[in-house]
Amino acid sequence: MRHLCISNGRYLSCCPKDAAKGVNQHREGNTSSFESQHHFYNHLLQSCCNLKLLKQIHSSLIASGFIKKSTHLVARIILRYSTLGHPKCARSIFNGIITSTSNSFLWNTMLRAYANGSHCVEALSLYRNMQRECIAADNYTFPFVLKATASRSLVAEGKMVHGDAIRRGLESDMFVEAALVDMYAKCGETTDGHRVFDRMPDRDLVCWTVMISTYEQSERPEEALMLFQQMQGEEGLSADSVTAVSLASAVAQLGDLRKARSIHAHAIRNGFLEEDISVGNSIVAMYAKCGNVEEARLVFEQMKEKDGISWNSMLSGYVQNGRASEALSLFDQMQVSRMSKLTSVTALIMVSACAYLGSRHLGKKLHDFIISSGMQVETTLWNAILDMYAKLGDLETAVDMFNMSTPDQRNVSSWNVMISGYGMHGYGKDALTFFAQMQEEGFEPNHISFTSLLAACSHSGLVDEGRKCFQDMNKLNVKPEAKHYACMVDMLGRAGLLDEALDLIKKMPLEPSDEVWGALLLACKIHGNAELGGLAAQKLFHLHPEHTGYYVLMSNIYAASSKWQEVGMLRRDMKSRGLRKPAALSVIEFDAEVHGFHAADQTHPQCRQVHEKVQILVLEIKMAGYTPDRLCVLHDVEEEDKDLILTSHSEKLAVAFGIMRLEPQMPIYVTKNLRVCNDCHSAFKFISQVHQRKIVVRDANRFHHFQDGSCSCNDYW
C-alpha cells in the first residue's frame, strides 16, 4: 500500500477510511502550528479521491476556522471538487468567498477548474464577470480561458480573448503564447497557430510540443517529425514523455517501423516507460499501426502498470492487424484477471473483432455480456453491434434491433450500417427503401450513406438506380469523392459497361485514386479484358507498388487468357519487391470453437479427413453436372494438377468440415479473408443442392447465401 507522509512525522494511509479518521483526530483540539495544519490539509486534499472524504475535509476546515486563514487551501478544495466531477460545489465555495476586492488568484482557480473540466460556457461567463468586477486578468488567467475555448473549438471567442491579452500587454508571455498556439490548433486554425509560434522569441519544450502535437492531430505526421528535428537543433531542448507520446502517434500514422524503433529507444534511454503509462500505451499503439503486433505485445507485457487504454491499445492493435482471435484471447485474459473494467471503448473494439472473425457464437456471447454488464450502450456501440450482426450473416437480428429502437436512439451512422448491411447481403432494393426512409425521418445522408448505397446498387446490379443516386449526391450537398467514383466504376464494370466506366474515370474532376483503378481492374478480371486490365494495373503499380492484391488480380487476368509469360513476369516482379500473395484463410465455427483452414491446409488436426471429404463432395457434385473451373488456377501446371489445386482451396475445406461435423439441418457459415473464387462459388451451388444444405459464405466483399443450387448474388459479384 502506498503511504503518504505528513508533517508531524505520522504516516497516514491513503485509504479513505483511515484518512477520515485522521481528519477527525485532527479536528479534536488540535493545537499544532499554522504550517503543520496547512501541510496536513494540503496533503489530504492532494490525495483525496472521493467525494465523501472531500466533504469531511471541507467541513473540518470550516469547523476549525482554518479555511479563512488560507486562500491556498480554498483553491485546493475548489479544484478537488471540480476534478471529482462536481463543478457546482466548486462554484458555490467560490461564490461564498469571493468579494469585489479579491485578487485574481481565486478567479483564476475557478477558471482553471472550469477549463480542466471542459466547461467552456461557464468559464467564459466567469471571465466576463471578472471583467465586470474590474478584476485584472493576468498571465495566469489567459491560458485557462484559452484552454476552455479550445475545448469547444470556439475560435471567435478565442480570438476575442487573444485581443484582450494584447490589450493587457500579455501577448508575449510564454504561457499565454503557448495557450494561443494550442487554442488556434484545436480550433483547426493551424496556420494562425504556427504564426503565433513563429513570432515567439523564446520557445520552451511545452511550446514545441503543442506545435508538434498540432501537426500530429491534424494528420500531418511528416510535418510533426520535421518540427521535432528542428527542435533537436535548439540548445537544451530534449523530448520529454509528453512529446514522446505525440511523436509515437505521428510515427504510427506514417507506419514507419524504423522510426518507431527509434522513438521506442529514446523512451527507454530516458526512462519514460517507467515514468508514465501513456508513453507505453502510445508505443503499443505505434507498433501495432506499423504492422508489428509482436513488438507491441512485448512492450505491453513489459509495462509495469497498465490502465484501460493500455488494454484497449493492445486489443485494437490485434484487430487492426486482422488478428481478431488473439484479441479475443487477450480479452478473456483481461476478464479473468479483472485487470481493467469493461468500458464502451473496449466493447466497441471487441464487437468489431467478432465481426471481423466471423464468429456468430462469440458475437452473441459478447452482446449478452455487454447487456449483463449493465453498461450504458450509447449509439456508437449500438451501431457497432448492428454492424456486427449484419457481418455475421444475421441480418435479421440487426433489422429487428433497428426496428425496435426509437428514432432518438439512432443517428446517421445507424442508417448507414443498415444500408451497408442490406447491400452486403445483396438486398439492393431494401437498401434503397431504407435510404428513402432515412430522409423521411429527417436524417441527412452523408458521404458514407452514399458509399454504402452505391455499393449496395453495385452488388445487386441496380445500374440505373445507382446512376440516379450518384446524380442525386449534388442535390443533397454531398460532394462525390474518389470512393464514390470507385463504387460507380465497380457498378458499371461488374455490369460489363467497361467503356462507360473508363469514360467516367476520364471525366473525374479529381485525380483517380487506387480504389478507382482497382475497381476497373476487378471488372476487367470478371469480363476477361486483359488490355484494359493492363492499363489499370499500370496505374496501380505506379500508385501502390507494394500492394500485393493488384499483382494477384492482374496475374489472374493473364492466367485466365493463358498468358503464362506475363504471369511469370509479374510473379518475378512481386518476388523482387519482396511481396507475397496473402494467405487465404477460411473459418468456420463448431462446438463454440473457431476452426481456421488455409489453402492446402496441413495444420488442422483433422485436415486429412477434411481433404478426403472434399474429394468425395467433388465426385458427388460432378455427377450432378459440376465441372471444375480450371481458369481459377494461376499456375501453369498440368490440367489434372489444376483440379487438385482447386480441391485444396480454403473455403472448400471449411465447407467440407462443416458438412462432416455440423448437424445435417444446420446451415454452414464460412468467412473467408479474400474473395471467393469462381470454382468454389460454382461448387457450393451444387453442394447446396445435392446435400440440401444452406451454405452462407462471407468473403472480402459480400455475402453469398447458397441454397437449392443457386446463390443469392445471382452469380453477379
Place this chain on the structure above:
DNA sequence: TTAGGGTTAG
C-alpha cells in the same frame, strides 16, 4: 500559494 503540451475506439 497559482499556469501551458500527450495516448485507445469511431
